[in-house]
Amino acid sequence: MARSHRIVDWNPEDRAAWDAGNHKIARRNLVCTVAADHVAFSIWSLWSVMVLFMPQSVYGFSAGDKFLLGAVATLVGGCVRIPYALAIARFGGRNWTVFSAFVLFIPTVTTIVLLAHPGLPLWPYVVCAALTGLGGGNYSASLANVNAFYPQRLKGWALAVNAGGGNLGVAVVQIVGLLVLALAGDRQPYWVCAIYLVLLAVVGTAAALFMDNLDHCIEVGHIRSILSTSDTWAISLLYIGTFGSFIGFSFAFGRVLYINFLTTGQSAAQAALHVAQIAFLGPLLGSLSRIYGGRLADRFGGGRVTLTVFAGMIVAAGLLVGVSTYDEHTGPVTSGVALVGYVIGFIALFVLSGVGNASVFKLIPSVFDARSRSLEVTEAERRHWSRAMSGALIGFAAAIGAFGGVAINLALRQSYMSTGEETTAFWSFLIFYLVALAVTWTMYVRRPARASVPEPDRASAPARA
Template sequence: MTLLTDETARPRGAAGRRGRWIDHWEPDDDLFWAGTGRRVAARNLAFSILTEHLGFCVWLLWSIAVLHLADNGTVLSVGQVLWLTTLPNLVGAGLRIPYTFAPARFGGRNWTIASALLLLIPCALFVYAIENPGLPFWALLLVAAATGLGGGNFASSMSNITHFYPTDKQGLPLGLNAAGGNVGVSVTQLTMPPLIAAFGLVALGWVWMPLALVAAACAYLFMNNLSGVSQPYTLREMGRISRRPHTIVMSVLYIGTFGSFIGYSFSFGVLIKTQFAGVQASHYIWLGALVGSAARPLGGLLADRLGGTVVTFWNFLGMSFGVVAIWAAVTTKSWPLFLGAFLWVFATTGVGNGSTFKMIPAIFKTRMTAGLGSADEEAARRAVLTARREASAAIGLISAVGAFGGVLIQQTFRISLERTDGIGAALIGLAAFYGVCVVLTWAGYMRKVTVGGVRKSLAEAGV
């Protein structure tokens, strides 16, 4: 075994490529990890969080902007407002697929630099749109779509950071990485109203540009590429991973957790405004995303200790009860109950986000190493590397599907509002969906199956 030194991160690696490339990386080796692996991983995690955080800030820009468009001379219907918050989600979800595979093709550090600089585009377009309030609605839709670039950052960041940490220690760092991004939703919704009051709506675009440049510079100076994993995924490999039953099941579960988080985050302000006309939405809109983001590392930590499957199962039950409570609040027009129940649901989305992302690498490792004897160390090492690579790709694909789920949730609310003049029907449907997720979690991972000749559940196997 060779310990990692700073020499491996200097200008030219074994493959002859320039940049901060690391040629030897074995985080599952305890000595390697204790020696220098933990330090390098923590450094890359910190600056990955910075760029992902800014990506979420830009992605959710329109969720706060739509509450102030009328003051800027742009009057829209409820349906048009919901489309302006839905399209960024739709584009961001779609971009998560190519963003997933970008670190493997270009290097994690290199792509983090590029993804930070790409955030300048939606910010500049937003400034132009606000300074020209007579733009037609289709032009506003295009400007809103551009903020989807911020949504793609999550997939590339999570896919990249997965490679830096040991499989049995990924719950907390992945939770921190994701929470650092998720909290960008709350930061945008909390800090922007005072800026808008002081400098106008255009401040929403200007404020993120210098920060994106800082993030790109930090990635350039302090992050690393891993040459051992920077092999582009082939279309055949992507297709094979996407068709795996566990990829499909976990995608559905992630719709229930992250799809709910991002769908509610985009819609929360509009829902408050339509259901409780006397409440100032901008005073509360940021709370949901903050609670959900803060709960994500907790979900990862609980999953590391109790198992991702157990946490996910009970969490979906909690989500179901929370949505029923929201329905009761809407029916009785109780604002305190509405706010409390919605914050509970936001918290459960965060816990579920952390626990499901802990499950994914554990599932692939368990499946790849099932049946291997302890004596066959080389076969086990190859299986672990294959599992890590496939789990990284699956995480990106699953995160994309989850973000698409956010679009479905937004559209569920839009249809319910337009056809029933309320959100009760949408809430009943969501409660039923979370019930389906409870059943899927039990059937897929808590029910006993044969793994490596031994009958046990995947939860018992450490998933």
């Protein structure tokens, strides 16, 4: 007989029920969520690969145009994250995961059509890139769902696994693009999209068969409530620096390398192949480090790990500033030393941003769990309030964080248009990381109690029965 896919009463903090079998239910939903999120991330970052199949001599698009495609995809991915986080509570984790997987067939098929017809104006590509941005919405929805399934003691690990597995989609789609470039050449990008049409069908079907709809609630009122707390804006700022860096560099890393490879006299096809051989390493290592970052945050605390992350990102951004400045003064041809410096700087930023993604999200359930301790309500109501508010902030921070990726692509686009180099953009990244370091130190390290026992927002708290 078909089993029910709806769970009405779920309490992950009940250790007896957890050990008796609830952990298996949570794990099954986590696995399906990670798979769907992974493919959605690949579709979201599809154009970071497709631009390697689009030489300017054939399609007529400049480097600035291609940065614009990445910025538009990232922007839409950020804009839909709050609606997606609300939708998974309204329709259920299973139902929304199925829908959000199958709707991505539209931009994937459209990409095939556009690439088969070079010579079209830029705007259809911009619209298609915007539709791939729907894949970015899956991220906040899946995190809100996983946050509800797992107990407080395992949230850092569970959220990191879900997010890290999703982030891996950025690296995997670039690896698929590399294989297609190596085996079929730069004239047959359709194989990349064809592979993902199959994967979308697989993860959507798996979600329908094996996932559950959990009885948890995230409402617009919860979003309004968190807007009045300073932690909401501080955590969102930090997430701009971590996740925004990850997704922004995922789109931009390949473009920066491609531009510099072209200055060495390589053909467009040669430059694209060389870029594809390197570019996937950044998202891959960033995704894997996020999983490890969750364990670090569980052990040492989100604030301390985040502070260390931004200190490292300042050093890495400083390296990029130095390399780019050196490159400007050594002539129009990028030297081998400069190329190595670019790769090292970007890889360091990917790894550190991955760890920081996990450590920043570890702060969220901790903040609202501590807030809930001051509420004069029953234990069940306290847990429900904490879970709903945490889910709301996860969705909000995930949306705001994605705009960091937009800023990175626009900063690089403007820097190239204004000076022909990346140095100005790298300086802006360095300054932002300094600001994020100061915020982390002030709010979550120097005064750690600030993050653990803030005053609750009683207007949003449940009334005592």
